Amino acid sequence: MYLNLTPKQMVRLNLALAVLFSGVGVYGLQSDSLPISPYTCFTLAIACVVQAYYSTEKFVAKAALSNTITATDTSLTVKQVYYQCEKEEIVELSRISQLKVADNYLAVILDGNGQGYDFQIKGKAEAIIERLNEVLPKALLKNSPIKQV
The missing domain is CATH 2.30.29 (PH-domain like)
Known part of the structure; x- marks a missing residue:
């Protein structure tokens, strides 16, 4: 599914997902009740940060x-x-x-x-x-x- 978002909105969305995955990862380290590994959550958080960088107007202009x-x-x-x-x-x-x-x-x-x-x-x-x-x-x-x- 394609999201029709501006670059700023994509950056915000990816950073919000990174914070969410980081929070779930920290919760998973303290609790054994999560069905997903906390390290998987941290990896997804890093991937979201990288995607947020790729969505910045500066990077898009540089890669045009x-x-x-x-x-x-x-x-x-x-x-x-x-x-x-x-x-x-x-x-x-x-x-x-x-x-x-x-x-x-x-x-x-x-x-x-x-x-x-x-x-x-x-x-x-x-x-x-x-x-x-x-x-x-x-x-x-x-x-x-x-x-x-």
Whole structure:
């Protein structure tokens, strides 16, 4: 089920769930009557905190396709966002022989030999293809088609 919540509401919901799971975990440590392990509750609380971070406007803006996939006349730049760090790869356009796209995934095949880069990018396959069509030169797209896998 998809919840149509704003980023602030998602953060609040996930933090409230984290507090709830933490409280149940503390109660479970003091009482043996819970059918679930307290450590499972603490693990779920940590997962909710991580999800709350992923829901923040700052992280969503940092992981947006317009910021993660950029190109110049000679190179394609792809940024992968992980928690607090970013990993950036710059690929020469002349070396790209094929592009493969799936949901949350981009593969850049270099020099026609099957070797290249695999990127974990947040976004649907259609949105990634649309972004690549926006930033890459038409001549490259003619010679190196984008395949959806």
